[in-house]
Amino acid sequence: MSQHAEQRAPRRSRLHRSALATVAAVTLTAGFLVPAALAQAAPAPAPVAVPLAAPDIPVANVKAHIAQLQSIATANGGNRAHGRPGFKASLDYVKGKLDAAGFTTTVQTFTSSGATGYNLIADWPGGDTNHVVFTGAHLDSVTAGPGINDNGSGTAGVLEAALAVSRAGLQPTKHLRFGWWGAEELGMIGSKYYVNNLPTAERAKIDAYMNFDMIGSPNPGYFVYDDDSKLEGVLKSYFASVNVPTEIETNGDGRSDHAPFKNVGIKVGGLYTGGDETKTAAQAAKWGGTSGRAFDACYHASCDTSANINDTALDRGSDSIAYAVWALGTEAPPQPGTVFENTADVQIPDNGAAVTSSVTVSGVTGNAPAALKVSVDIRHTYRGDLVIDLVAPDGSAYRLKNSSTNDSADNVIADYTVNASSEVANGVWKLKVQDIAAQDTGYINSWKLTF
Incomplete structure (x- = not known):
């Protein structure tokens, strides 16, 4: 996990099996990653039903991947950092497993700190490619050590979850994509490059990005991202099913690879078992382990080796990944008439600058409708002062209401219809x-879009 900017993310997961093996095509590209073969708003979190039973990931399989990553680091100067041979060897190992399991793999290159970096993307054939469930982890370590908990644990857990999809011969309703990022430890360079080079239309197809960065901490806690209530609810449902309490991840926002996705409006979630933060007595009572000590005392240190893993945490973390993949990947896409709403109040300054209230639309196929319904509830003492626009994800503005000196009523509570058929729905x-005039005040009470 990066020390650089903003948030740190939680993660956890689990999986099982069946068999399938087809060799997939490999593409090397410096642009966005959508393989040629595949061209083509909820309140508080609640338990999420899993339509198909998620498999139980054998922790021994996950540990076998970790052992390989440790061996790679040992043979390459003790680390798997960006620009070092240990990173490329790690990528080749993960890619080889995925190719043999029938995934379409794509390697993306970028440059950072004068060295070539790599992202690895793996697509599972099938599912609706307009609705992508994306699961990822960063593959690099710091230069100080092999980076086995940070983030060999997430790398191995996501890999084994993907392989479980292959063993099960899963036929998801949504398209499953997995990613392993380079140069996360330098500030999420690889994931930023991927997102920034992904066309807006392709971003809009990603219903969810789930990030797993450190899932085997030796003195573990179980921290779930609260960026999206639905995705938070999926992971909380898994942990509730195994009677393990969770907490919300609060160690800053943006310290791992979910941040670039979140920054462009993609819904994100994830799990984190703790780093150099100190475990409290209350957390030790809840989760076991030792209070007054770090969740991972070897965070970003040479001692972050294969000995620096808690097997129980790793098992639960890997199982939670599988649970999320199955829950999100096998649910039905949203039907027409889906409502996306923001009920948070936004004050409107008197005779001041424009304010905005945002709604993130996801899971809607293709473009917005020609008769997009925009429902507005604005409380204001002189509605004639107000100018109201709907702004699409690409920045295009659609005027809903002009100001008028003859419109002296209170409030704007109305439905508008917008021809938004040229706009991608998701975003x-x-x-x-x-x-635009003085002496009257108000606020946005709520608004919603109906697709």
Whole structure:
């Protein structure tokens, strides 16, 4: 996990089997990653039903991958860092497993700190490619050590979950994509490169990105990202099923590879078992382990070796990955008439700058409808002062209401219809409101889009 900017993310998972093996095509590209073969808003978290039983991931399989990553680091100067031979050898190992299991793998190259970096993307054939469930982990270590908990644990857990998809011969309703990122420890360089080079239309097809960065901490806790209530609920449901309490991840926002996805409006979630933060007495009572000590005392150190793993945490973390993949990948895409709503109040300054309220639309196929319904509830003492626009994800503005000196009523509570058929449906939509005259005040009470 990166020390650089913003958040740190939790993670956890589990999986099982069946058999399938087809050799997949490999593409080397410096652009966005959508393999040629595949061209083509909830309140508080609640338990999520899994339509198909998620498999139990054998922890021994996950540990076997970790042992390989440790051997690679040992043979390559003690680390698997960006620009070092240990990183490329790690990527080749993961890619080889996926190729043999029938995935379509793509290697993306980028440059950082004067060295070539790599991202690895693996697509499972089938599922609706307009609705992508993306699961990822960073593959690199720091230069100080082999990076086995950070993030060999997430790398191995996501890999084994992907291989479980192959063993089960899973036929998901949504398209499954997996990613292993380079140069995360330098500030999420690889994942930023991927997201920044992904066309807007392809971003809009990603229903969820789940990040798993450190899932085997030796003095573990179980921290779930709260960026999206549905994705938070999926992981909480898994841990509730094994009677393990969770906490919300609060160690800053943006310290791992979910951040670039979140920053462009993609829904994100994940699991984290703790780093150099100190475990409290209350957390030790809840999860076991030792209070007053770090969750991972070897964080970013040479001692982050294969001995620096808690098997129980690794098992639960890997099982939670599988649970999320199965839960999200086998659910039905949203039906027409889906409502996306923001009920948070936004104050509108009197005779001031425009303000916005955002709604993130995901899981909708293709473009927005020609009769997109925009429902607005604005409380204001003189509605004639207000100019209201709907702003699409690409920045295009659609005027809903002009100001008028003859419109002296209170409030704007109305439905508008917008021809948004030229706009990709998925993404961040905004209601933009400006008060252009003095003496009256108000706020956005709520608004919603109906697709």
